[in-house]
Amino acid sequence: MLVYPKGRNTKPPVEKKIAETILGALVIGTTLAAGPIAGTAGFFIAVGAEHLLFRKRDFSRETKRLQKQGYIALTKTDKGLILKILAKGRERYRQMEIAKLKISKPDHWDGKWRLFIFDVPEQYRSARDMMRTKMKDLGLYNIQRSVLVYPYDCRSALEQIAEYYELAKYATYVETNFIDIDRELRRHFKV
Structure with missing residues (x-):
């Protein structure tokens, strides 16, 4: 994970967003469609109605990293790659969800x-x-x-x-x- 010094851009790295997208989609059982976009170096991930665009190099690197860490399994077919989440990947996704958990505050307190x-x-x-x-x-x-x-x-x-x-x-x-x-x-x- 990259750590940025205070005062610098604190946006999460692209790889983190790709990992969250891949693990999140696989955890909920969503079909994950991924493929190149003609005429560009881009790579899209379709998760339900949401379409996210990443560079192919970033996507490939991140899927290989997730596989190497034991979070997902990659299977090559004649139609492309099939990604399957493993137990370790489900646990990692749960950790990510707990880490970013927030409690929303309404405008007015209900007295309870x-x-x-x-x-x-x-x-x-x-x-x-x-x-x-x-x-x-x-x-x-x-x-x-x-x-x-x-x-x-x-x-x-x-x-x-x-x-x-x-x-x-x-x-x-x-x-x-x-x-x-x-x-x-x-x-x-x-x-």
Whole structure:
């Protein structure tokens, strides 16, 4: 992965976009059509109704890299290449999805607090700590070691994170209108 210094262009490299497109399409079972465009050095990928254009060289390099890393399998046929996602590729795609996960904030707060409570056995400490860190990165506030709070709807994102770390059975999501530290939380979240 390329890392850009601060102040420089922080757009993701073309290869990352190609990898996300390929893995994403294969994970959801979409037919992935790819081929050259006549008269250009371009290469297109059709994912459903979306068509993306990449340089053929970039596409070829990225598919070979994904194959070498064990994310996809490439099979040559008389009609072209067939790409198939492997288990390692599915896992890599899940990692990419969790890494770019965001919680949207509505314009107005509905007055409800969302609590995420978990009681994870010590044997899963590493996963628990990573889950807690990810949730804090998303803006949740720790009111106790295993209780986090957020003012906006975040259920699907939190469930997705708990499932990713395989800790969903140890977690509970609660929505409430009352919490005794309301003033502190309003000040923290500026609501």
